[in-house]
Amino acid sequence: xxxxxxxxxxxxxxxxxxxxxxxxxxxxxxxxxxxxxxxxxxxxxxxxxxxxxxxxxxxxxxxxxxxxxxxxxxxxxxxxxxxxxxxxxxxxxxxxxxxxxxxxxxxxxxxxxxxxxxxxxxxxxxxxxxxxxxxxxxxxxxxxxxxxxxxxxxxxxxxxxxxxxxxxxxxxxxxxxxxxxxxxxxxxxxxxxxxxxxxxxxxxxxxxxxxxxxxxxxxxxxxxxxxxxxxxxxxxxxxxxxxxxxxxxxxxxxxxxxxxxxxxxxxxxxxxxxxxxxxxxxxxxxxxxxxxxxxxxxxxxxxxxxxxxxxxxxxxxxxxxxxxxxxxxxxxxxxxxxxxxxxxxxxxxxxxxxxxxxxxxxxxxxxxxxxxxxxxxxxxxxxxxxxxxxxxxxxxxxxxxxxxxxxxxxxxxxxxxxxxxxxxxxxxxxxxxxxxxxxxxxxxxxxxxxxxxxxxxxxxxxxxxxxxxxxxxxxxxxxxxxxxxxxxxxxxxxxxxxxxxxxxxxxxxxxxxxxxxxxxxxxxxxxxxxxxxxxxxxxxxxxxxxxxxxxxxx
Amino acid sequence: xxxxxxxxxxxxxxxxxxxxxxxxxxxxxxxxxxxxxxxxxxxxxxxxxxxxxxxxxxxxxxxxxxxxxxxxxxxxxxxxxxxxxxxxxxxxxxxxxxxxxxxxxxxxxxxxxxxxxxxxxxxxxxxxxxxxxxxxxxxxxxxxxxxxxxxxxxxxxxxxx
Numbered sequence: 001x002x003x004x005x006x007x008x009x010x011x012x013x014x015x016x017x018x019x020x021x022x023x024x025x026x027x028x029x030x031x032x033x034x035x036x037x038x039x040x041x042x043x044x045x046x047x048x049x050x051x052x053x054x055x056x057x058x059x060x061x062x063x064x065x066x067x068x069x070x071x072x073x074x075x076x077x078x079x080x081x082x083x084x085x086x087x088x089x090x091x092x093x094x095x096x097x098x099x100x101x102x103x104x105x106x107x108x109x110x111x112x113x114x115x116x117x118x119x120x121x122x123x124x125x126x127x128x129x130x131x132x133x134x135x136x137x138x139x140x141x142x143x144x145x146x147x148x149x150x151x152x153x154x155x156x157x158x159x160x161x162x163x164x165x166x167x168x169x170x171x172x173x174x175x176x177x178x179x180x181x182x183x184x185x186x187x188x189x190x191x192x193x194x195x196x197x198x199x200x201x202x203x204x205x206x207x208x209x210x211x212x213x214x215x216x217x218x219x220x221x222x223x224x225x226x227x228x229x230x231x232x233x234x235x236x237x238x239x240x241x242x243x244x245x246x247x248x249x250x251x252x253x254x255x256x257x258x259x260x261x262x263x264x265x266x267x268x269x270x271x272x273x274x275x276x277x278x279x280x281x282x283x284x285x286x287x288x289x290x291x292x293x294x295x296x297x298x299x300x301x302x303x304x305x306x307x308x309x310x311x312x313x314x315x316x317x318x319x320x321x322x323x324x325x326x327x328x329x330x331x332x333x334x335x336x337x338x339x340x341x342x343x344x345x346x347x348x349x350x351x352x353x354x355x356x357x358x359x360x361x362x363x364x365x366x367x368x369x370x371x372x373x374x375x376x377x378x379x380x381x382x383x384x385x386x387x388x389x390x391x392x393x394x395x396x397x398x399x400x401x402x403x404x405x406x407x408x409x410x411x412x413x414x415x416x417x418x419x420x421x422x423x424x425x426x427x428x429x430x431x432x433x434x435x436x437x438x439x440x441x442x443x444x445x446x447x448x449x450x451x452x453x454x455x456x457x458x459x460x461x462x463x464x465x466x467x468x469x470x471x472x473x474x475x476x477x478x479x480x481x482x483x484x485x486x487x488x489x490x491x492x493x494x495x496x497x498x499x500x501x502x503x504x505x506x507x508x509x510x511x512x513x514x515x516x517x518x519x520x521x522x523x524x525x526x527x528x529x530x531x532x533x534x535x536x537x538x539x540x541x542x543x544x545x546x547x548x549x550x551x552x553x554x
Numbered sequence: 555x556x557x558x559x560x561x562x563x564x565x566x567x568x569x570x571x572x573x574x575x576x577x578x579x580x581x582x583x584x585x586x587x588x589x590x591x592x593x594x595x596x597x598x599x600x601x602x603x604x605x606x607x608x609x610x611x612x613x614x615x616x617x618x619x620x621x622x623x624x625x626x627x628x629x630x631x632x633x634x635x636x637x638x639x640x641x642x643x644x645x646x647x648x649x650x651x652x653x654x655x656x657x658x659x660x661x662x663x664x665x666x667x668x669x670x671x672x673x674x675x676x677x678x679x680x681x682x683x684x685x686x687x688x689x690x691x692x693x694x695x696x697x698x699x700x701x702x703x704x705x706x707x708x709x710x711x712x713x714x715x
Binding site: 275276277278279280281282283285286311312313314315316317318319320321322323331332333334335345352353354355356357358359360362363364365366367369371372380381399401405406408432433434486487488489490491492493494495496497498499503504505507508509510511512513514515516517518520521522523524525526527528529530531532533534535536537539540543544547548549550551552553554 | 565567568569570588590639641642644645646648649650651652653654655656657658659660661662663664665666667668669671672673674675676677678679680681682683684685686687688689690691692697698699700701702703704705706707
């Protein structure tokens with residue numbers, strides 16, 4: 001097996017325009033015995049970005065590229081038929097899995113070589129196997145092993161080391177690749193600028209690689225897609241051969257979408273009950289009001305009523321959203337018409353959609369889930385919260401805030417989105433109100449002074465911060481919320497692996513499936529088998545069972 | 555009874571052994587039925603090869619393969635091969651069509667099942683994924699905000715006395 005082999009079904013798409021660009025596959029081949037030249041390439045575009053890309057080797061932010069796999073295979077067939085030979089690369093058992101367009105088939109191109117350890121590979125025999133799912137479609141024997149360089153749908157056999165994508169500090173650090181895995185398109189963070197992401201890679205390794213995953217056919221092959229019929233006499237239905245999400249049977253129906261809650265219209269009925277009004281004054285209105293309140297005319301009017309104007313103001317605060325449902329009204333305080341036209345809120349709640357992002361699996365295995373990986377979310381005006389990673393891994397997370405205009409409180413709804421099924425799985429409450437004093441009352445806000453401080457200026461200063469390295473925050477509600485970042489984000493902690501290179505060959509992977517031994521190859525450990533055949537003594541059957549349980553190589 | 559002698563280059567748990575033929579012998583086997591463990595004796599004079607190289611024997615009459623556990627040479631010029639049946643290679647074809655509960659496999663894996671053989675380090679990598687929208691910022695990146703002033707009373711003006 002080759003270590004440090006990454007495979008790419010490079011998906012580079014502009015997330016803003018959804019333009020899809022051709023890509024060059026990047027296959028990085030390293031061998032335990034000796035480093036070999038490796039193929040690298042650049043992401044190119046087939047659109048208006050092409051020239052810019054080619055000239056500067058610049059990778060657009062969040063680019064996505066897709067392959068046309070059938071064309072690649074056809075091209076490889078053509079080249080092989082023409083007598084193209086492999087050379088130089090030391091490949092033992094590397095599989096490169098691609099998704100064929102939008103079809104559900106998964107093709108695995110397996111490069112298998114007999115390695116004798118010789119420097120001169122001219123006498124070695126190599127062959128290429130083409131798999132469709134788990135079925136071998138074609139096996140071609142080649143004279144030599146060659147680096148294949150895939151450019152979009154084209155395959156070029158002559159390239160070994162190519163120029164590497166050059167990055168500079170102007171780049172957005174994070175980019176994503178999308179890889180079809182088990183028929184599902186998933187997004188993975190791909191690389192970081194100015195960093196060799198994977199420490200076991202050789203010097204000079206360019207970080208344009210999907211993720212650190214030792215490529216072998218077990219890792220890349222799809223699980224047995226057949227699902228056994230449930231035996232109704234059994235208390236426990238047999239597990240799926242394809243890994244589930246670790247949650248067992250769940251109700252896949254949607255939880256109520258918060259935006260369709262019936263209580264919104266009920267609560268809205270109170271907002272104009274005549275006892276209080278939620279005005280939405282602009283900064284200019286507040287300044288005007290501040291000036292008006294201290295005039296003799298209005299001071300006297302309040303005195304005549306036996307009240308202070310501040311008695312009529314329940315609260316004054318700013319919330320960091322633009323309230324949509326408003327109505328122009330005249331401003332009056334305790335029945336005193338201030339002669340100012342302003343706005344009032346006509347709804348109690350407003351929903352803020354902070355977006356949906358993928359939660360990519362890193363390994364496509366149990367390591368991505370609870371017990372090994374963790375998931376935290378940073379929520380503006382709340383802080384860090386830990387999520388149950390099993391609810392979101394391999395799916396999408398949608399974040400929505402439901403803000404109340406009456407006091408700035410809100411609830412942050414975290415949705416788990418799996419295909420067309422969306423359900424609220426977590427909810428956190430917080431408060432995003434930035435209070436402002438209206439009297440010489442006891443406010444401990446160091447940001448405020450005695451003037452009617454323009455709240456947006458405060459917001460602008462605080463919103464400029466964008467430090468995703470804040471960890472372990474407490475509660476960031478109220479004023480302190482504005483001292484932190486206002487962009488929500490996820491932090492996924494994934495353990496580094498320590499997997500022996502020869503593990504699949506010596507020990508295999510957990511399988512727990514039913515299969516006939518004739519359909520398998522490689523290391524195999526049998527949990528149990530009913531040996532009821534003629535021509536074997538009981539002693540032989542017993543020994544056979546022991547041998548099968550201790551592991552065999554087919 | 556004819557036996558075939560081989561050099562086995564494969565591990566014992568490999569189904570299809572990589573065998574190098576050494577030779578064949580006609581022997582007089584004293585047993586009628588195959589056993590898991592048995593011995594084969596032959597005069598040294600019958601052997602035209604280095605008997606120490608032999609580590610695998612096929613007994614044609616029994617249609618069974620055997621590992622050679624020990625080669626004993628007696629002073630009387632008799633070579634004894636102590637054998638243990640290679641049950642796996644001998645009978646694999648009989649069982650290969652039977653459905654088996656596979657616990658571990660090199661290529662057919664369910665990677666979502668906990669696996670004690672997969673070791674993780676105490677160190678971890680962190681992936682930071684930002685949501686596309688920022689709270690308090692519109693689509694153009696401009697900070698937004700709304701002042702809220704809760705006031706007692708209603709919009710209707712009350713006439714002063």
